[in-house]
Amino acid sequence: MDSERIQRAVRELLEAIGENPDRAELRDTPEKVSESYQEFFKGVAADPLEYLQESFPADSTELVMLKDIELVSICEHHLLPFTGVAHVAFLPDKKIIGLGRIAKVVEVLASRPQLQENLGNQIADAIVEGLNPKGVLVVLEAKHQCVASRGARQPEVNTLTSSARGLMEKPEYRQEAMGLISK
Numbered sequence: 001m002d003s004e005r006i007q008r009a010v011r012e013l014l015e016a017i018g019e020n021p022d023r024a025e026l027r028d029t030p031e032k033v034s035e036s037y038q039e040f041f042k043g044v045a046a047d048p049l050e051y052l053q054e055s056f057p058a059d060s061t062e063l064v065m066l067k068d069i070e071l072v073s074i075c076e077h078h079l080l081p082f083t084g085v086a087h088v089a090f091l092p093d094k095k096i097i098g099l100g101r102i103a104k105v106v107e108v109l110a111s112r113p114q115l116q117e118n119l120g121n122q123i124a125d126a127i128v129e130g131l132n133p134k135g136v137l138v139v140l141e142a143k144h145q146c147v148a149s150r151g152a153r154q155p156e157v158n159t160l161t162s163s164a165r166g167l168m169e170k171p172e173y174r175q176e177a178m179g180l181i182s183k
């Protein structure tokens with residue numbers, strides 16, 4: 001990532017809103033924004049499938065559910081954060097993975113300019129590609145700063161999205177997973 005370029009752009013932005021980027025209090029702002037952006041967007045150059053390579057054999061085909069995975073992402077329309085939790089349920093097909101790896105896939109894909117709907121789909125597709133389970137369901141619950149602090153100004157609104165693949169597209173499986181999520 002090009003830190004110098006981010007810093008120049010932030011100076012430009014400050015000037016464009018009528019501010020003086022050389023004002024003492026703003027002097028470190030371009031560098032701080034650059035550091036934040038490097039954290040927010042570290043997933044742009046990363047491959048989520050890298051975290052799904054070390055699977056191991058397992059007999060179980062019962063539902064595996066990871067609830068409340070921390071979710072921090074940046075909406076690609078306003079470059080403002082949306083934050084909340086991700087729930088990932090899958091039905092293994094003789095292959096299982098260290099469960100921290102699923103959280104890593106969520107983190108990598110969230111660390112890009114995103115739309116919540118696309119993010120859920122991308123997490124589901126990565127798990128299908130990397131783990132080939134019988135089914136996967138990804139539910140995201142997030143509050144969007146672009147809804148909270150501008151436009152509609154609805155700070156308490158939670159946006160829920162779900163992305164189902166394979167057997168999880170069937171109501172009976174989806175219901176079991178959704179029941180565990182809402183517990």
Ligand SMILES: [Zn+2]
Binds near residue numbers: 075146147
């Ligand atoms: Zn937005």
